Amino acid sequence: MRFVLASQSPARLGVLRAAGIEPSVVVSGVDEDAVAATLTDPTPGELVTALAAAKAEAVLATVAGTHADAVIVGCDSMLSIDGEMLGKPGTPEVARKRWLQQAGRTGDLLTGHAVLRLENGEPTRRATGSHTTHVRFAGMSPDEIEAYIATGEPLNVAGAFTLDGFGGWFVEGIDGDPSSVIGISLPLTRRLLAEVGVSVIDLWAA
Template sequence: MPASTLVLASASPARLATLRSAGLDPTVVVSTVDEPAVVARYGVTDGEDVALVLAKAKAEDVVASDALDEVGDALVVGCDSVLEIEGPDGTEVHGKPADAAEAVARWRRMRGRSGVLHTGHWLVDDREGGSGATVGGVASVTVHFADVTDAEIEAYVATGEPLRVAGAFTLDGLGGAFVRGVEGDPHAVVGISLPLLRDLLREAGVTWTDLWSLPGSAATAAPGQ
C-alpha cells in the first residue's frame, strides 16, 4: 500500500490536539468552503445531514485544491459540528454564534437543558494506488448543560471562546465547567470522533496504528534507523 499522510481539512486547534494526543501527526490544510452556500445547495435542515454535507464539502474542497501537491499521497478528513436543541419554534440547528449577543441568547436557552451535538466526518483516500474511498459518518452525542447564571454566561461569552466553536461551548476549555455530562464519545464533542475516524480509515484499507507517529516508530525514525 502507498504511504499515508493524514490531512486535516480544518483549522480547529481542538481537533488537531485530539489527533496528536491519539498518536497521529496530521498535516493541516484549511478548506475555503462557504458553509451557508453548501447547506442551501443541498437543502438540508436536519442536524446530522447538515454536519455530514459540510464535512464532505470541506474534505472535497481540500482534495481539489493545489495544497495537496506539496503533501503527496494523502488521506483527507473533513469535519463539521452542529448543535441541535429544542427551541420555541421547534428543533434548532446551530453552528458557531454570529456574535456575542447570539451566544448569550443561545446559552440562556441551553442552560439546565440538553442538546445533541452532531459531528460529521468525511474521509477521501487521495493516494495514488490507494482505495479511492470516499466515505463518511456522523457521531452524535447528547450534552447536558449546567444551569448557569446570567453572570456566568456574560463572563463566558466575554472570553470569546463561545464565538469560535459550534454550539457556543467547549468541553476541553473554559466551557467544561458548564457541561454536566455527555452521553456518547466525548471526542466527538471536541470535534472529531476517534472511533468513527478509525472505522472510516478501515473502510479505506488503512490500519489506525499504521498512522501512529510515535518516538522510535518507523514513521518517526531517522533515516537508516
C-alpha cells in the same frame, strides 16, 4: 501516507496529536451557509456530513499536488436544540441568546466526518458518517453567562461551548463520545479510515 486535516480547529488538532497522529493541516475555507443552501430538507446528520465532505473535497487539489498517498479528513459539528441546528455564534449577542436557550437543558451535538483516500495523487475511495452525543448543560447565572462570553471562547465553536476549555465548567455530563464533542470523533474516524483501507495504527507517529 499523510493524514491531512481539512480544518483550522486547534481542538481537533489537539485531539489527533494526543492520539498519536501528527496531521498536515490544510484549511478548506468552505462557505458553510452556501453548502447548506444546496441541500433539500436534510436531517441533522446529513447536514453535518455534507459539510464535512465539502471541506474534504475543497482541499483535494491542494493535497494531491503535494502528497501522492494521503487521507483527507473533513469535519463539521453543530448543536441541535429545539429542532434548530446551531453552528458557531460569531458574536457575543448570538452566544448570549444561545446560552439563555440551552442552559439547564440537554442538546444533541452532531459531528459529521468525511474521509477521502488519495493513491498516486488520485482520489480512490470515500467514506462518510456522523455521530450524535447528548450534552447536559448546567444551569447558569447571568453573571456566569456574561463571564463565559467575555472569554471569547464560545464565539467560534459549534453550540457556543467547549468541553475541553472554559465551557467544561458548564457541562454537567455527556452521553456519547467525548472526542466527538471536542471536534473529531476518534472511534468514527477509525471506522471511516478502515472503510477506505487504512488502519489507524499505521498512522500513529513513531
